[in-house]
Amino acid sequence: MIDQWIGFTSDECRDELEQALRQVSPRGHLVFARDAADIRCRLRDEEPGTVGAIVGLSAVGVSDVNLAAALASDHLAREVVLVARFVTGSLRSRATQAGISRVIDIDDVLFDQLALGETDAPSTAGSASEAPAEQPAAKECAAHSARAPIVVFSSGRGGVGKTALCAVSAMVADRWGIRVAVLDLDLACGNLPSCFGVTHWQDLASLVEKGALESEAVHAAGSGVTQNVRIWGPCALPEMAEQVMPHTGRLLELLAEDADLVLVDTSSTCTDAVAQAMQLADRLVLVHDDGPSAITYLARTSALAVRLGVPRARIMRVENGCLTRLVGTPFTPLADLGLETARAFRVPDGGDDVRDLLSAGHAEELRNLGGEFVRGVTKLLACVLSELGRLPDVPEARRAADLPKPRKGLQLFSRKREVA
Numbered sequence: 001m002i003d004q005w006i007g008f009t010s011d012e013c014r015d016e017l018e019q020a021l022r023q024v025s026p027r028g029h030l031v032f033a034r035d036a037a038d039i040r041c042r043l044r045d046e047e048p049g050t051v052g053a054i055v056g057l058s059a060v061g062v063s064d065v066n067l068a069a070a071l072a073s074d075h076l077a078r079e080v081v082l083v084a085r086f087v088t089g090s091l092r093s094r095a096t097q098a099g100i101s102r103v104i105d106i107d108d109v110l111f112d113q114l115a116l117g118e119t120d121a122p123s124t125a126g127s128a129s130e131a132p133a134e135q136p137a138a139k140e141c142a143a144h145s146a147r148a149p150i151v152v153f154s155s156g157r158g159g160v161g162k163t164a165l166c167a168v169s170a171m172v173a174d175r176w177g178i179r180v181a182v183l184d185l186d187l188a189c190g191n192l193p194s195c196f197g198v199t200h201w202q203d204l205a206s207l208v209e210k211g212a213l214e215s216e217a218v219h220a221a222g223s224g225v226t227q228n229v230r231i232w233g234p235c236a237l238p239e240m241a242e243q244v245m246p247h248t249g250r251l252l253e254l255l256a257e258d259a260d261l262v263l264v265d266t267s268s269t270c271t272d273a274v275a276q277a278m279q280l281a282d283r284l285v286l287v288h289d290d291g292p293s294a295i296t297y298l299a300r301t302s303a304l305a306v307r308l309g310v311p312r313a314r315i316m317r318v319e320n321g322c323l324t325r326l327v328g329t330p331f332t333p334l335a336d337l338g339l340e341t342a343r344a345f346r347v348p349d350g351g352d353d354v355r356d357l358l359s360a361g362h363a364e365e366l367r368n369l370g371g372e373f374v375r376g377v378t379k380l381l382a383c384v385l386s387e388l389g390r391l392p393d394v395p396e397a398r399r400a401a402d403l404p405k406p407r408k409g410l411q412l413f414s415r416k417r418e419v420a
Contacts, residue, residue: 001107002051003025004052005030006031006043009285020106028411036070037248040321044076053080054081054289055068056083065091068095069311070309073098073311079101080100081104082197083104083357084105086105105180126135147253147261148255149261151261151283152283152285154274155295160320163190167182167192167358169264170229173263173372178260181230182263183231183263183265188238188241191247193234195359203235203240205242208243213247213251215258218254232255233249248272275308282388283314302317318344318345318347319346343383346376348373349373353369
């Protein structure tokens with residue numbers, strides 16, 4: 001039995017995590033890490049296989065199941081335990097495939113303790129693997145897997161076109177009938193709203209000043225772009241950005257509850273807000289150009305993402321603005337040494353038309369005109385959504401993803417791939 005454990009959870013849930021640990025190691029000593037990156041660093045400082053890791057019930061940052069999967073893939077902890085609420089059979093299956101040792105439903109633990117306290121029955125605490133495989137339907141509906149996927153566009157420098165990719169992706173998704181929440185996380189100086197012709201928007205800082213973020217208030221703060229697309233951010237005053245940053249995780253969670261897809265544009269600097277978005281991303285799209293320093297900043301940004309706890313399987317890289325003749329040709333820059341499992345894409349340069357139309361606020365017109373750049377973005381978005389099991393049954397989307405016409409009753413994608 002393991003005596004030493006390192007855990008990570010929200011500050012208010014530490015007592016619950018300790019109660020869950022008693023199910024596994026009644027006499028285990030638990031110390032808490034500050035964040036996802038800290039727990040991985042602490043495990044590296046220990047002799048492999050001598051300590052256990054227990055994570056769960058965190059409110060912000062990298063999702064619990066993905067952090068546990070990353071710890072399991074590091075092979076440093078002797079046992080990795082995931083603590084969650086509304087545990088489903090699907091979650092247990094995904095956890096097993098990711099190498100997670102056990103999954104504990106904290107609600108079952110608390111219920112058992114309450115029952116024992118009322119009846120003075122002897123302790124029968126056991127392994128989480130003895131818990132029922134499936135929970136009631138109400139718990140299924142509340143599972144985190146039901147939220148919209150979050151796709152974050154990031155880079156290590158400015159001017160590589162991640163804002164253009166984000167804006168056109170939103171317009172393509174709009175044509176496919178997808179409800180899109182777009183967030184500009186360059187909170188101080190972002191210009192994403194101008195790509196859609198939005199000149200006035202509600203200041204995110206005003207939401208924070210009112211206290212805790214609430215779903216209705218956040219939804220009302222979005223600016224309508226089309227029937228399916230709404231945009232949030234940036235701050236009206238650059239100096240207010242630091243007040244909004246701590247609330248990024250909560251904001252993204254609320255947007256993901258009320259949309260089919262969340263697209264996030266980020267600043268070239270990795271602020272606290274950008275780091276939180278990276279950790280929550282279902283796909284982190286690292287954008288670069290073909291300049292002489294591209295490999296350097298791509299490698300540094302990808303290494304940062306991994307240190308933040310982002311699994312490599314969730315990272316994609318896009319060379320934006322390449323020559324049309326290079327589209328579809330393989331390429332492997334040195335940065336791949338740290339991105340072995342990241343998929344690579346090339347999006348062709350759209351020329352002055354792309355820059356002129358976006359700067360004039362005509363992202364929708366740019367989408368309608370088509371062209372090499374729009375076709376490249378369409379294929380990128382289709383591949384992302386198909387990997388996440390969220391590709392709409394729209395002919396254009398299926399063609400872009402190079403998929404055959406679906407057969408009745410045949411499931412083409414499985415959400416089990418999300419925890420890799």
